[in-house]
Amino acid sequence: MTNEQFKKEFELKRLKVEEAINKYLPPANTRPSVIHEAMRYSMEAGGKRIRPMLLLAAHEMFPSNIDPLPACVAIECLHTYSLIHDDLPCMDNSDLRRGKPTCHKQFDETMALLAGDSLLTYSMYILANEYKDYPKVANGLVLDLSYNGEKMIYGQVEDIEGERNGKMTADKLNFIHHNKTAALITSAVTMGIRLADNYTEEKLEVAREIGKNIGLAFQVIDDILDVTSDDATMGKTTGLDAANDKMTYVSLYGIERSREIAAELTNKAIQDCEKLSENCDFLKALITYMQNRIN
Numbered sequence: 001m002t003n004e005q006f007k008k009e010f011e012l013k014r015l016k017v018e019e020a021i022n023k024y025l026p027p028a029n030t031r032p033s034v035i036h037e038a039m040r041y042s043m044e045a046g047g048k049r050i051r052p053m054l055l056l057a058a059h060e061m062f063p064s065n066i067d068p069l070p071a072c073v074a075i076e077c078l079h080t081y082s083l084i085h086d087d088l089p090c091m092d093n094s095d096l097r098r099g100k101p102t103c104h105k106q107f108d109e110t111m112a113l114l115a116g117d118s119l120l121t122y123s124m125y126i127l128a129n130e131y132k133d134y135p136k137v138a139n140g141l142v143l144d145l146s147y148n149g150e151k152m153i154y155g156q157v158e159d160i161e162g163e164r165n166g167k168m169t170a171d172k173l174n175f176i177h178h179n180k181t182a183a184l185i186t187s188a189v190t191m192g193i194r195l196a197d198n199y200t201e202e203k204l205e206v207a208r209e210i211g212k213n214i215g216l217a218f219q220v221i222d223d224i225l226d227v228t229s230d231d232a233t234m235g236k237t238t239g240l241d242a243a244n245d246k247m248t249y250v251s252l253y254g255i256e257r258s259r260e261i262a263a264e265l266t267n268k269a270i271q272d273c274e275k276l277s278e279n280c281d282f283l284k285a286l287i288t289y290m291q292n293r294i295n
Contacts, residue, residue: 006285017052020069038107038115045098051075051188058192061277066195070130074123081119140194148183155180168247182215206275217265223248266291
């Protein structure tokens with residue numbers, strides 16, 4: 001797949017995801033309107049939609065008669081809830097997200113907290129409701145998203161505790177990002193597989209390994225960009241890791257070694273794509289895009 005072909009396919013898929021977000025979220029004027037406005041404000045703020053893209057890329061490798069778009073919206077709901085809560089003053093205290101004021105700045109802390117709560121619970125409702133005609137599929141999707149959503153919280157807890165007590169090690173850093181970042185990215189890949197006809201546990205295991213590696217690579221790149229990029233390019237507040245004296249892959253290994261680690265993880269994930277299916281060109285191109293991103 002050429003770079004131009006990838007860009008065209010990426011944009012087509014992204015537009016489908018945006019349309020699905022508008023379709024499956026409650027209208028902004030749904031009572032109580034303020035919470036639905038806050039939910040939509042954060043969900044419609046843009047972003048790369050990496051997790052829905054990964055889900056679509058995994059799904060299209062296999063025959064399937066099941067619409068993947070509700071699952072795309074569900075995982076983006078859960079991801080966006082985590083961003084809203086991460087940005088709160090009690091956590092990262094960020095003012096900027098996806099190039100716009102964070103939810104608690106646009107509304108207030110109470111509504112931001114509740115908007116995050118609503119997106120979390122609504123993500124499970126979407127899966128249960130939209131896939132009710134496929135009980136096994138619905139169960140598997142809810143299992144994946146809830147399990148990895150919980151792991152995301154485990155990573156956040158250890159991240160916060162590490163900041164508070166100053167006791168951070170390489171082992172703790174890996175635990176944090178295996179859970180805080182890689183878990184939900186892993187869900188994106190495995191959920192796409194679960195929507196396929198006659199998927200196997202062996203395929204799911206390969207998908208988990210791919211998700212883990214690209215999730216860690218994604219975090220390493222994020223750590224690098226926090227040092228080398230700026231607020232305008234990233235669309236969020238940069239430099240917070242250094243300001244908060246957080247251990248990151250960059251602070252532990254330096255920029256050059258961190259780039260090498262990201263490349264090693266990315267290459268391993270790309271190689272493993274072939275174990276899933278020969279029809280993996282878009283997934284491989286997407287993984288490469290994730291490594292080369294500038295924001």
